[in-house]
Amino acid sequence: YKVLKVIIIQFSPIRSGSTLVYNYLLELGKASLKHHNYHKNDKTYYVITIRHPYDAIISSILRYDQDINVDTIENHINEYLVNGVEDIIHYDFTSNNHCVLFYEDFLNNHNIILNKFELFFNEKYTLELRNKIMSKLHIETVKQKIIENDYKKFSDYDIKSHLHGKHISKYNGNTDHKVILNNNELDLLKSNKKLSRIIEKYYN
Secondary structure (H helix, E strand, O other): OOOOOOOOOEOOOOOOOHHHHHHHHOOOOOOEEEOOOOOOOOEEEEEEEOOOOOHHHHHHHOOOOOOOHHHHHHHHHHHHOOHHHHHHHHHOOOOOOEEEEEHHHOOOOOOOHHHHHHHHHHOOOOHHHHHHHHHOOOOHHHHHHHHHHHOOOOOOOOOOOEOOOOOOOOOOOOOOHHHHHHHHHHHHHHHHHHHHHHHHOOOO
16 A cells, blocks of 8 residues: 555554554555544544543553552553543544544454544555454564564564564553552542543443
8 A cells, every 4th residue: 555645644642553554654665653631633633542541541650660559650641641532532533634532442453443534544554454454463472573683671662563572561452440450549540531522421
């Protein structure tokens, strides 16, 4: 596939699956720029990934190898809030130059990414191409690549793929706040009005 002659911006809050989606775009020959803030432009294509904020915050903590507790949660709430949260609260990404992908939908079914892209870019991907890309970007393959490159810390980073150390936690992307967090930790997250607005808008 030829590189699209339009700008593709990948916008998402942190830890929302944007690197996986970035690599799908790369495999399809489409160069994209990753942003954590949104600037509306009708001539730009936007690929947007959204993840439940509580799970994104847990993932943010884990990438730095920190313990999950009320202190680390509070710190990572603050980091999460300054990276695109206001934008996903205030904007509705409904126009046809926006492709919205929910982390929970595509994590264990990458066909959803490709199905969305077929519609968004008006293209058709063969089963052979799908299987080739999905095999290359399967979580176990990616984990092996991180090991082979000796990426141990989050700061260890591949400039092409954007993969880094601690990219995939021990939960293999399936961080479930209802299982991982205790009541005090959940209450801290629930008390944040901006996080509640995201959940109300996208997860109710």
